[in-house]
Amino acid sequence: MRCTFCKNNSSSSKSVEHIIPQSLGNTEHVLPPGVVCDGCNKYLFQNVEKPFLDSLFMRYRRFLMKVPSKKKRIPPIDAWHAQSRIKVNLFHNLDDKGISVGPAEGEDESKWIHSIMKDSSGTLYVPSGNLPDNNIVTRFIGKIGIEALASRVLNLEDWKTEIIDKPELDELRDHVRLGFPATPWPINYRRIYPTKHVFDDRSEAYQVLHEYDILVIEANEYLIIVAIFGDEYTLNLGGRCINGYERWLKENDGKSPL
């Protein structure tokens, strides 16, 4: 067996690979050991998934949606307390009832206590963050794209030819693995529904945390479309061009393929 990313022998690998990170609530979309070798699995977690998941943009969304990390905790977020002018942390309480606020590390605790004793009300500014750098987003979405493609063809006899030995995928593979060259990989990003949107399919209401699909459009472009917390990211697996998807959206009244 060979690894989808580094193409080296991966027969002794033991870890499964989550196509969408576990800390976004994914437990079902998983690749068996060896499709991504243990070395690449570790590397991709540290250098591709973590920079995206730990960005202010994603931390804010994970906090809002109360999605626990692998360690079963919801990461706290920073905020500014207007009255005491100090940085504070917001935590979801362990009993899931309400949010606690406390001064961030390194801040003057007495200022905070003095301020809340004096005023019965106050204002918190919570930064929701901007979309992270193009390189961070496209390496993350590109990783999902290559793995989603692998999971589709895994049961085919010649799946290796379809993925590992496909030269058309090498440019993206290198972009995900090495982040080099740092030429931007164009992406289509838009909001398709509010972060906390609840879908009602009559039987039960549910919130969609994430979904993805691969769309092959006429121009022979392979697009990975990923929605996370209502944000849609689309990237062309075949090269640095997203015009095909923009045309497709115009022809389809801007409807999401998901």
Ligand SMILES: [Zn+2]
């Ligand atoms: Zn590898």
